[in-house]
Amino acid sequence: MELYRAHVLVCGGTGCTSSGSAGIIDKFNEELEKHNIKNEVKVVRTGCFGLCEVGPVVIVYPEGAFYSRIKVEDVPEIVEEHLVKGRIVKRLLYHDSVAEDQTIKSLDEVGFYKKQMRIAFRNCGVIDPENIEEYIAVDGYKALGKVLTEMTPEQVIETIKASGLRGRGGAGFPTGLKWEFTRKAPGDKKYVCCNADEGDPGAFMDRSILEGDPHSVIEAMAIAGYAVGADQGYIYVRAEYPIAVKRLTIAIAQAREYGLLGKDIFGTGFNFDIELRLGAGAFVCGEETALMASIEGRRGEPRPRPPFPAVKGVFSKPTLLNNVETYANIPPIILKGPEWFSSIGTERSKGTKVFALGGKINNTGLVEVPMGTTLREIVYDIGGGIPGGKKFKAAQTGGPSGGCIPAEHLDTPIDYESFIQVGSMMGSGGLIIMDEDTCMVDIARFFLDFTVSESCGKCPPCRIGTKRMLEILDRIVSGKGQEGDIEKLELLAKNIKASALCGLGQTAPNPVLSTIRYFRDEYEAHIREKRCPAGVCQALLRYVIVAELCKGCGLCARNCPVGAISGEPRKPYSIDPDKCIKCGVCMEKCRFNAIKKQ
Amino acid sequence: MKSLKELEEIRQRALESVNLRKERGGTRVVVGMGTCGIAAGARPVLLAFLEEVKKRNLRDVIVTQTGCIGVCRLEPMAEVYRPGEEKVTYVKLTPEKVRRIVAEHIVNGKPVTEFTIGAADKQ
Numbered sequence: 001m002e003l004y005r006a007h008v009l010v011c012g013g014t015g016c017t018s019s020g021s022a023g024i025i026d027k028f029n030e031e032l033e034k035h036n037i038k039n040e041v042k043v044v045r046t047g048c049f050g051l052c053e054v055g056p057v058v059i060v061y062p063e064g065a066f067y068s069r070i071k072v073e074d075v076p077e078i079v080e081e082h083l084v085k086g087r088i089v090k091r092l093l094y095h096d097s098v099a100e101d102q103t104i105k106s107l108d109e110v111g112f113y114k115k116q117m118r119i120a121f122r123n124c125g126v127i128d129p130e131n132i133e134e135y136i137a138v139d140g141y142k143a144l145g146k147v148l149t150e151m152t153p154e155q156v157i158e159t160i161k162a163s164g165l166r167g168r169g170g171a172g173f174p175t176g177l178k179w180e181f182t183r184k185a186p187g188d189k190k191y192v193c194c195n196a197d198e199g200d201p202g203a204f205m206d207r208s209i210l211e212g213d214p215h216s217v218i219e220a221m222a223i224a225g226y227a228v229g230a231d232q233g234y235i236y237v238r239a240e241y242p243i244a245v246k247r248l249t250i251a252i253a254q255a256r257e258y259g260l261l262g263k264d265i266f267g268t269g270f271n272f273d274i275e276l277r278l279g280a281g282a283f284v285c286g287e288e289t290a291l292m293a294s295i296e297g298r299r300g301e302p303r304p305r306p307p308f309p310a311v312k313g314v315f316s317k318p319t320l321l322n323n324v325e326t327y328a329n330i331p332p333i334i335l336k337g338p339e340w341f342s343s344i345g346t347e348r349s350k351g352t353k354v355f356a357l358g359g360k361i362n363n364t365g366l367v368e369v370p371m372g373t374t375l376r377e378i379v380y381d382i383g384g385g386i387p388g389g390k391k392f393k394a395a396q397t398g399g400p401s402g403g404c405i406p407a408e409h410l411d412t413p414i415d416y417e418s419f420i421q422v423g424s425m426m427g428s429g430g431l432i433i434m435d436e437d438t439c440m441v442d443i444a445r446f447f448l449d450f451t452v453s454e455s456c457g458k459c460p461p462c463r464i465g466t467k468r469m470l471e472i473l474d475r476i477v478s479g480k481g482q483e484g485d486i487e488k489l490e491l492l493a494k495n496i497k498a499s500a501l502c503g504l505g506q507t508a509p510n511p512v513l514s515t516i517r518y519f520r521d522e523y524e525a526h527i528r529e530k531r532c533p534a535g536v537c538q539a540l541l542r543y544v545i546v547a548e549l550c551k552g553c554g555l556c557a558r559n560c561p562v563g564a565i566s567g568e569p570r571k572p573y574s575i576d577p578d579k580c581i582k583c584g585v586c587m588e589k590c591r592f593n594a595i596k597k598q
Numbered sequence: 599m600k601s602l603k604e605l606e607e608i609r610q611r612a613l614e615s616v617n618l619r620k621e622r623g624g625t626r627v628v629v630g631m632g633t634c635g636i637a638a639g640a641r642p643v644l645l646a647f648l649e650e651v652k653k654r655n656l657r658d659v660i661v662t663q664t665g666c667i668g669v670c671r672l673e674p675m676a677e678v679y680r681p682g683e684e685k686v687t688y689v690k691l692t693p694e695k696v697r698r699i700v701a702e703h704i705v706n707g708k709p710v711t712e713f714t715i716g717a718a719d720k721q
Contacts, residue, residue, distance in 0.1 A: 003645070003648045003649060003652055004615075004618065005644065005648055005661055005662065005663070006618070006662070007618050007619055009619065042615075061618045061619045061620075062618055062660040062661075062662055063662065084631070085631060085632065085663075085664075085665045086628070086631055086662060086663035086664040086665055087664070087665050126616065126619055127616055133608060133611070133612035133615070134612060134615060134616050136605065136608045136609050136612050137609055137612035137613045137614075137615060137616045137617075138616060139609070141599075141605055142605065142609070145602045145605050146602075149602060258599055258608075259599035259600065260599050264600075265599060266599055266600065266601060266602065266605075267600045267601055
């Protein structure tokens with residue numbers, strides 16, 4: 001083995017790859033070659049570091065220098081200064097990683113990472129996901145070895161039950177119980193499946209785990225296979241995640257090559273293998289019964305439950321179905337023990353949760369925090385607050401199935417129950433931050449529009465009901481809302497929730513209900529005053545000229561494409577709202593800030 | 599994979615490749631790699647440190663480099679920082695001297711006084 005004195009870790013997650021990290025890796029190799037230190041410095045493509053906002057990210061060890069927003073042009077300087085001469089290029093470091101006295105903080109001290117705790121994400125950004133030996137080096141497959149050689153399936157299930165781990169896909173069902181049901185279900189052939197059909201807008205936790213640490217999911221599925229008595233696994237992943245699919249394919253092939261998948265694993269007689277199933281990206285296929293139909297090659301449509309998958313799943317056999325993040329938690333629980341895991345978190349929600357932080361927030365990216373951390377800590381301490389010093393309005397959790405948590409509940413601790421209490425849900429972990437410029441009616445409309453187009457159409461409440469709700473919302477945002485619309489929405493929502501066939505329909509009204517609950521005044525302003533308080537809904541916007549500020553220069557009138565502005569020179573002009581098409585050109589052109597949106 | 603032992607062998611072998619990527623609180627060896635240092639033979643010195651550290655399986659030792667330390671006439675130089683102790687600066691290094699420094703200072707905690715900058719100044 002060569003001796004490397006430094007490692008250059010380049011993020012190969014989807015975010016950094018799309019901002020050019022592949023070119024950066026090539027350039028590093030080229031420059032190292034040029035300086036003849038290629039055999040001293042190793043370049044590694046890793047998974048996501050989490051801080052996608054400042055990508056592409058490059059970390060150089062042993063110093064732990066955290067370079068952010070690196071361009072290909074910056075690479076020669078890093079190689080020459082840092083790797084050849086040993087001088088860290090401070091100019092390119094992530095701003096928060098340089099302390100006031102100009103020394104470099106360790107990563108744990110950086111605000112973004114300080115309050116995080118990485119369990120599911122433990123290897124992302126640390127190992128090369130395409131190299132099984134690096135996974136083994138960080139105790140990979142040790143949990144599988146321990147389970148197969150030292151534990152009975154019942155002991156494994158007891159361990160998972162004792163850890164208090166609950167499903168990370170959103171519903172929060174106790175994982176150990178699910179395993180037990182599947183084990184106890186009668187049948188000689190059973191399956192273990194992984195739900196990697198991550199579909200919530202803005203969520204990318206599962207993708208990043210698959211891209212950064214695919215072996216952890218494979219190992220956990222093999223453990224689950226042993227526990228429930230299955231010898232075949234399926235990972236259902238969307239084809240829209242090409243990097244995840246590629247790394248999974250490589251990982252499965254390597255695991256087979258090392259005898260960690262296949263026949264007689266660890267010489268114990270246990271057989272287990274995994275196949276990939278690529279989904280075409282239908283949101284409904286994240287629902288468990290639709291997902292299993294799709295695995296079988298049928299149309300991805302849900303069916304009524306019971307029977308639950310634990311009894312009748314893939315090919316009508318008992319099937320265990322867990323989410324990617326849930327699986328990623330399994331190996332550490334086996335190795336460190338259930339007491340360790342259950343010591344983290346709140347009374348009923350144990351461990352950590354990964355969130356995809358997005359929207360109006362400074363540090364867009366992935367964060368993993370212990371349960372019980374408050375939303376305020378995520379938004380302000382980890383997320384770095386809201387750009388432009390704007391005010392926090394609400395956080396949207398759980399995607400199209402969840403709801404909004406307003407500012408008054410910012411101190412809500414993160415766990416399954418408290419999120420439901422404030423009218424939202426944990427969901428898979430999308431966390432979209434909204435500031436004062438966000439219209440809550442428009443947000444509700446956006447999510448409903450998503451579920452309407454993703455509804456599979458099998459059951460009428462979802463197919464027709466959500467469509468009617470969307471029509472009412474469309475009416476409201478276009479200024480044609482009627483008295484009684486809010487009540488109609490509430491009634492429809494109640495009925496859809498009670499009667500839809502699957503989770504998609506049952507939760508589709510949630511964004512509407514939670515925004516009505518906390519922001520009813522905004523709905524009323526749209527309906528009664530035909531006004532959008534946040535100034536978002538185009539149809540309700542009015543451009544007006546503030547007479548005191550207008551100098552009467554006529555620049556706006558000359559630039560208005562529809563001739564809606566009139567007036568006399570040196571006197572305040574005015575806009576005819578009937579002619580105005582709300583293009584905003586006048587506001588852009590005015591030199592005195594005399595034009596306002598209302 | 600036929601046994602846990604086999605897995606452990608792979609793990610030991612592969613540990614080398616990821617061990618560098620941890621925050622460590624152990625000894626830091628900084629080799630001066632300015633033009634002066636390189637010209638005086640700093641690269642074999644650096645490689646000797648790396649080899650010795652690996653051979654002895656010293657997982658908590660970082661070998662890194664820096665630019666010109668400032669006393670070019672005494673190159674190749676290296677500084678050894680042990681936690682809680684004064685920095686020790688070694689001068690006019692050779693791979694042979696490095697092996698003694700690793701054995702006596704880094705492993706056993708006794709600086710090799712005759713190679714230090716203080717000793718060089720007295721000559």
